Amino acid sequence: QVQLVESGGGLVQPGGSLRLSCAASGTFFRIYDMGWYRQAPGKQRELLARITRGGSTNYADSVKDRFTVSRDNAKNTVYLQMNSLKPEDTAVYYCNTKINARDYWGQGTQVTVSS
Numbered sequence: 001q002v003q004l005v006e007s008g009g010g011l012v013q014p015g016g017s018l019r020l021s022c023a024a025s026g027t028f029f030r031i032y033d034m035g036w037y038r039q040a041p042g043k044q045r046e047l048l049a050r051i052t053r054g055g056s057t058n059y060a061d062s063v064k065d066r067f068t069v070s071r072d073n074a075k076n077t078v079y080l081q082m083n084s085l086k087p088e089d090t091a092v093y094y095c096n097t098k099i100n101a102r103d104y105w106g107q108g109t110q111v112t113v114s115s
Contacts, residue, residue: 002026002104004095009109012085016113020080022095022106030073032099036080038091038111045094051078063089085113 003025012018033052039045049059049069057069068081092108
């Protein structure tokens, strides 16, 4: 059974920072790539960042140089450090993995950037 549980969202002022966590169950974690997505109201879910099992990363242009994805395989956890947050970063944030061509998602965590 694959379960992903996000945490760390909340309300933050523009220019602030948050760190999201995604805890994964099961023994699959260290052998699969992980991703962070977000979905704002009325918009499609978008890929923000991915990290391979070996730790290589890539980012969407909209968050490059502001967001950093990392993973701790010993803790079965992937993180998303978000700095210099903007109101347009307001969305529900999800972590994701794909195993045997099937996507798995967490329940999401709300991030609201507002003064």
